[in-house]
Amino acid sequence: MTSLRYEVADRRKAAAADFWLRWEVLLLVLLGIVMLVNSRLSPWFLDYYNLLDSTFNFSEKAIMALSMTLIIVTRDIDLSVASIIALASVFMGLAAQAGAGVPLLVLIGLATGLLAGFANGAIITRFQIPAIVVTIGTMSLFRGIAYVVLGDTAITSYPAGFSWFGQSYLVWSIPFEFVLFLVLAAVFGFVLHFTTTGRRIYAIGNNPVAARFSGIPVDRYRLVLFTLNGLMAGLAAVLLTSRIGSTRPNIAAGWELEVITMVVLGGVSIMGGSGTISGVFIAVFVLGMMTFGLSLMNVPGIVMSVFVGVLLIASIAVPILIRRMLRR
Amino acid sequence: MxxxxxxxxxxxxxxxxxxxxxxxxxxxxxxxxxxxxxxxxxxxxxxxxxxxxxxxxxxxxxxxxxxxxxxxxxxxxxxxxxxxxxxxxxxxxxxxxxxxxxxxxxxxxxxxxxxxxxxxxxxxxxxxxxxxxxxxxxxxxxxxxxxxxxxxxxxxxxxxxxxxxxxxxxxxxxxxxxxxxxxxxxxxxxxxxxxxxxxxxxxxxxxxxxxxxxxxxxxxxxxxxxxxxxxxxxxxxxxxxGRRLDQVFPKVTVPIGETVLEVEDLSHPTEFDGISFKLGRGEILGFYGLVGAGRSEAMQALFGITRPSRGRVRIAGREITVRNPSDAIRAGIAYVPEDRQIQGAILPMSITENITLPMVDRVNGGPVLRPKRERALARRFGERLAVKATHWDQPVANLSGGNQQKVLIAKWLATDPAVIILDEPTKGIDVGSKAAVHEFMGELVKSGLAVILVSSELPEILGMSDNIIVMHEGRIRRRFRRAEATAEAVVTAATGGA
Structure with missing residues (x-):
C-alpha cells in the first residue's frame, strides 16, 4: 500500500461563488435592503437614538435565539421557552411581593429557567421522547402554572433598583440589554465555531448515531443544551420583567415562534447539523429592523406577522430554487 | 410444468x-x-x-x-x-x-x-x-x-x-x-x-x-x-x-505476542451468550457466522454501545469497565462499524473532522480548535491509508465507498488503539479498496496491533485470520486455528452442524 499515494491538497481553492452564495452574505444584502427601504419611508429611521432604542424590541428574544441555535443544530427544538419566561417571571413576582431584594430576584429568575430547561432535557433524554413532544407539553405546563398562580391579576410591586437590567443604558446611550446580547453572541459564536464542544455539537446534529459511535456522550450534550436554553430563557425573563416592570400570565406570549424564526432565518437547518451564529446574528437585525421600520409607519402588529411569515417562507424557498437553477 | x-x-x-x-x-x-x-x-x-x-x-x-x-x-x-x-x-x-x-x-x-x-x-x-x-x-x-x-x-x-x-x-x-x-x-x-x-x-x-x-x-x-x-x-x-478463483490474500503472519484483550463469559439477555476469547499482539482473530449470529452485537458490547448482562473484559491484564464508547476508546479499543453511512461516517463533515472526532480534545490539546494540528493528523493517517481525495476539507459524502472506509479506518487508527475491531470492513467496496484494506491489515499487525475481523465473507475470514471463531445463534460454536480451518468445516459450524 505504501506504493500507492495520492496528492491531496489541504483545502479547496476558494472561489468567488463560495463567498456570494454564503447565507450570511445574502442576509447582509437583505439587511441592506431593509435599511434602505426603511430610511426612504421614514425620516426618523436613521436617527442614532431611535436605532439604539429599537434594540429593546428584540434583545431578549435574540439572547434566546443564541442558545436555541445550539438546540436546533443538534436536531432538537424547544417550544417551551416563552412559557419558561412566564414561569420565571411569576416566581420573581411572588418573591418581590414577599420583599426579596434585587440580587435574589435575579437569582430566582435564572434558577427557574435553569431548572425548567433541565426538566425538559431530562425528560427528553431519559425517556427518549422527541423534543417537540416534550416541549409542547411543558409549554402548556409552565404557562398553565403561571395562569393558575396569577389568574387575571398582575404583579407590579418590583423594587426600585430592579428596573436597571431592562431599562438602563451604558456608554454612548447603548442599552445594557443590547450589550449583553453582543457579548453573549460573541461567546456563543466562539464556542460553536472555535471549540471542540462546537465540533461535537455539529457532529451530533449531522449524525447522532455516528457521534455516539465516536465516543460523544450525545444525551449528556442534549441535556446540557436544554438546561442552557432554559437558563437563557430565565435571563430573558429577568430582562423583560425588569423592562416592563410587571408580570402577567400572558407575558412573552408567542415568543417561542419568534425566537425559532430568528434561528431559521439565520440559516440554521431545522434538520440539524448546519448553521452559524453569525447567520443568526444578522437575522436578528433583519427581523428587528423590519419590525422597527413597520412600526414607524404605524403598521399594526397583525400585519407585521404577515411580513415575517412571508420573509421566513421566502428565505427557505429561495435558496432551494437557486440551488435547483444552478444544478441545471 | x-x-x-x-x-x-x-x-x-x-x-x-x-x-x-x-x-x-x-x-x-x-x-x-x-x-x-x-x-x-x-x-x-x-x-x-x-x-x-x-x-x-x-x-x-x-x-x-x-x-x-x-x-x-x-x-x-x-x-x-x-x-x-x-x-x-x-x-x-x-x-x-x-x-x-x-x-x-x-x-x-x-x-x-x-x-x-x-x-x-x-x-x-x-x-x-x-x-x-x-x-x-x-x-x-x-x-x-x-x-x-x-x-x-x-x-x-x-x-x-x-x-x-x-x-x-x-x-x-x-x-x-x-x-x-x-x-x-x-x-x-x-x-x-x-x-x-x-x-x-x-x-x-x-x-x-x-x-x-x-x-x-x-x-x-x-x-x-x-x-x-x-x-x-x-x-x-x-x-x-467450492474451490474459489485463486483469490490471493496478502496475509502477513507475525509471531503472536502477549495477550492484549481477554474476554470472559460476555453475555447479553437476547443477542449473545458466554463469549470468551483471548487476543494477542499481532493476531488477527476472525469472527464468522451467519447474519444474526450475534457477532456485531458482541463487538458493540465490547465497545460500550450495548450493555452486556455479565462478563469480564481485560486489556493487557487489567480489568476494565466499559460503560460507553469513550471508556472503550480510552482503554484502547477501536471499533470500525459495519454500517459505514449511519454508524461510521458523519457524511456532511470533512475528512479532517471525521478523522479527528473521537479524540478531538487530545489533538487540539485543549478545548480550542487548532486547524493546523487537526489537518496534520488527518494528513498523516489519511496518507497512511492512501485515501483518494482532492483535499482534506472535502466532505466524506463525496468519497467513494472504498475511500470512506479508508477514512473510517484512519479515524480509528488515529486514536492509537491496542485493539481494532473491523466489522465487515470490505462489505460493498470495490475490489481495489478491498485489496488495500487487506494489505493494510498486515501493516496493522506488523505494528503490534491486535485485530478482530468480523466478516461474513468466508474467503476473507479464511485468508486473513490467524484464528477463527465461528458463532451460531449467539454462542461460540467452534474455534479453529488457521491451519486447521477448512471452508467446509467453518460453514458447517456456522449453520449449526457439528
Whole structure:
C-alpha cells in the first residue's frame, strides 16, 4: 500500500461563488435592503437614538435565539421557552411581593429557567421522547402554572433598583440589554465555531448515531443544551420583567415562534447539523429592523406577522430554487 | 410444468460482478431451494425477479414467454411475490389494508367508484386467511402481530392476487420452532395449490424437510441444480464453498505476542451468550457466522454501545469497565462499524473532522480548535491509508465507498488503539479498496496491533485470520486455528452442524 499515494491538497481553492452564495452574505444584502427601504419611508429611521432604542424590541428574544441555535443544530427544538419566561417571571413576582431584594430576584429568575430547561432535557433524554413532544407539553405546563398562580391579576410591586437590567443604558446611550446580547453572541459564536464542544455539537446534529459511535456522550450534550436554553430563557425573563416592570400570565406570549424564526432565518437547518451564529446574528437585525421600520409607519402588529411569515417562507424557498437553477 | 425460467442472467455493480450467467427454473407445485453463501448473489437474483434491479444480460421466461420487468409493479403483476424480512409492510395499517395495498377493491360504479370497498376487502381477507387456516382478524393492526404472523400476512398477500411464484428469503430466521412448523404447513398448501416456491435458507435441515429441488450459487455463478433426494448436505456445502478463483490474500503472519484483550463469559439477555476469547499482539482473530449470529452485537458490547448482562473484559491484564464508547476508546479499543453511512461516517463533515472526532480534545490539546494540528493528523493517517481525495476539507459524502472506509479506518487508527475491531470492513467496496484494506491489515499487525475481523465473507475470514471463531445463534460454536480451518468445516459450524 505504501506504493500507492495520492496528492491531496489541504483545502479547496476558494472561489468567488463560495463567498456570494454564503447565507450570511445574502442576509447582509437583505439587511441592506431593509435599511434602505426603511430610511426612504421614514425620516426618523436613521436617527442614532431611535436605532439604539429599537434594540429593546428584540434583545431578549435574540439572547434566546443564541442558545436555541445550539438546540436546533443538534436536531432538537424547544417550544417551551416563552412559557419558561412566564414561569420565571411569576416566581420573581411572588418573591418581590414577599420583599426579596434585587440580587435574589435575579437569582430566582435564572434558577427557574435553569431548572425548567433541565426538566425538559431530562425528560427528553431519559425517556427518549422527541423534543417537540416534550416541549409542547411543558409549554402548556409552565404557562398553565403561571395562569393558575396569577389568574387575571398582575404583579407590579418590583423594587426600585430592579428596573436597571431592562431599562438602563451604558456608554454612548447603548442599552445594557443590547450589550449583553453582543457579548453573549460573541461567546456563543466562539464556542460553536472555535471549540471542540462546537465540533461535537455539529457532529451530533449531522449524525447522532455516528457521534455516539465516536465516543460523544450525545444525551449528556442534549441535556446540557436544554438546561442552557432554559437558563437563557430565565435571563430573558429577568430582562423583560425588569423592562416592563410587571408580570402577567400572558407575558412573552408567542415568543417561542419568534425566537425559532430568528434561528431559521439565520440559516440554521431545522434538520440539524448546519448553521452559524453569525447567520443568526444578522437575522436578528433583519427581523428587528423590519419590525422597527413597520412600526414607524404605524403598521399594526397583525400585519407585521404577515411580513415575517412571508420573509421566513421566502428565505427557505429561495435558496432551494437557486440551488435547483444552478444544478441545471 | 415449468413456470419460470432464467438463463444467462448477469448483473454488475460498480466493482463487483454480482451475477454471472446464472440460470434457474421453477416448476408449478414445487419448492426450489436456493443455496449459497453470503454474497453468492442470492439477494441480487431475488431483486431481479421482483423487478427491483434490471439484469445487464440474460432472459427471464414466464410460461415460455420472455418478460421484462421495468418496475416492482410489473413483477408483481406477472405473479411474483417475495416475502422476506424487509418486505414492505405498513405497521400502522390493518391486515386487510396490508394485503390489499396497491390493489384494493373499489365500489366500482357511480360517483363513488374510486372509493374503497371495505366490506369486500375484509371478506376477501378473511377468505384468504381461512385458506391458510390461521386465526388472524382482518382488522388487526399489523404492529400487534408477531414476526411469524407478519410473515403469514405476507404470504396471504401473495395469495390474495393469485401469485404463482412465491419467493421466501430466509423466512424462518426470526421464527420459533412452533411457528416454523406452521410455516411448513403453509408451504405445503402453496405447493398443493400449484404455486412455485423459491425458498432461500441457510438452514439445511429445513431445506431437506421441504424442498423438492435445489440450485447452488457461488460468487454470482450457477454451480449446479438437481433433486433434493439425490444430494447430501456435505455435497451442498462443498458446492457452496467450492474451490474459489485463486483469490490471493496478502496475509502477513507475525509471531503472536502477549495477550492484549481477554474476554470472559460476555453475555447479553437476547443477542449473545458466554463469549470468551483471548487476543494477542499481532493476531488477527476472525469472527464468522451467519447474519444474526450475534457477532456485531458482541463487538458493540465490547465497545460500550450495548450493555452486556455479565462478563469480564481485560486489556493487557487489567480489568476494565466499559460503560460507553469513550471508556472503550480510552482503554484502547477501536471499533470500525459495519454500517459505514449511519454508524461510521458523519457524511456532511470533512475528512479532517471525521478523522479527528473521537479524540478531538487530545489533538487540539485543549478545548480550542487548532486547524493546523487537526489537518496534520488527518494528513498523516489519511496518507497512511492512501485515501483518494482532492483535499482534506472535502466532505466524506463525496468519497467513494472504498475511500470512506479508508477514512473510517484512519479515524480509528488515529486514536492509537491496542485493539481494532473491523466489522465487515470490505462489505460493498470495490475490489481495489478491498485489496488495500487487506494489505493494510498486515501493516496493522506488523505494528503490534491486535485485530478482530468480523466478516461474513468466508474467503476473507479464511485468508486473513490467524484464528477463527465461528458463532451460531449467539454462542461460540467452534474455534479453529488457521491451519486447521477448512471452508467446509467453518460453514458447517456456522449453520449449526457439528
Amino acid at each position: 415449468e413456470i419460470l425460467a432464467l438463463s444467462g442472467v448477469s448483473k454488475s455493480f460498480p466493482g463487483v460482478k454480482a451475477l454471472d450467467d446464472v440460470r434457474l427454473s421453477l416448476r408449478a407445485g414445487e419448492v426450489m431451494a436456493l443455496v449459497g453463501e453470503n454474497g453468492a448473489g442470492k439477494s441480487t437474483l431475488v431483486k431481479i425477479l421482483t423487478g427491483i434491479e434490471k439484469p445487464d444480460a440474460g432472459e427471464i421466461l414466464i410460461d415460455g414467454a420472455p418478460v421484462d420487468f421495468g418496475s416492482p409493479f410489473d413483477a408483481w403483476r406477472a405473479g411474483i411475490t417475495a416475502i422476506h424480512q424487509e418486505t414492505v409492510m405498513f405497521d400502522d395499517l390493518t391486515v386487510a389494508e396490508n394485503i390489499h395495498m396497491g390493489h384494493h377493491p373499489t365500489l366500482g360504479r357511480g360517483p363513488f367508484r374510486r372509493f374503497v370497498d371495505w366490506r369486500a376487502m375484509r371478506a376477501h381477507t378473511s377468505a384468504v386467511l381461512a385458506r391458510l387456516e390461521v386465526n388472524i382478524s382482518p382488522d388487526t393492526v399489523l404492529r400487534e402481530l408477531t414476526v411469524a404472523q407478519k410473515h403469514i400476512v405476507g404470504i396471504a398477500k401473495a395469495l390474495s392476487h393469485d401469485s404463482r411464484i412465491v419467493i421466501m428469503d430466509e423466512p424462518t430466521a426470526a421464527l420459533s420452532q412452533h411457528e416454523i412448523g406452521e410455516l411448513y404447513k403453509i408451504v405445503a398448501q402453496l405447493k398443493a395449490a400449484g404455486k412455485a416456491v423459491l425458498f432461500i435458507s441457510h438452514k439445511f435441515d429445513e431445506l431437506f424437510a421441504i424442498a423438492d429441488r435445489w440450485t447452488v450459487l457461488r460468487d454470482g455463478r450457477f454451480i449446479g441444480a438437481g433433486t433434493i433426494g439425490d444430494v447430501t448436505r456435505d455435497e451442498l456445502v462443498t458446492m457452496m464453498v
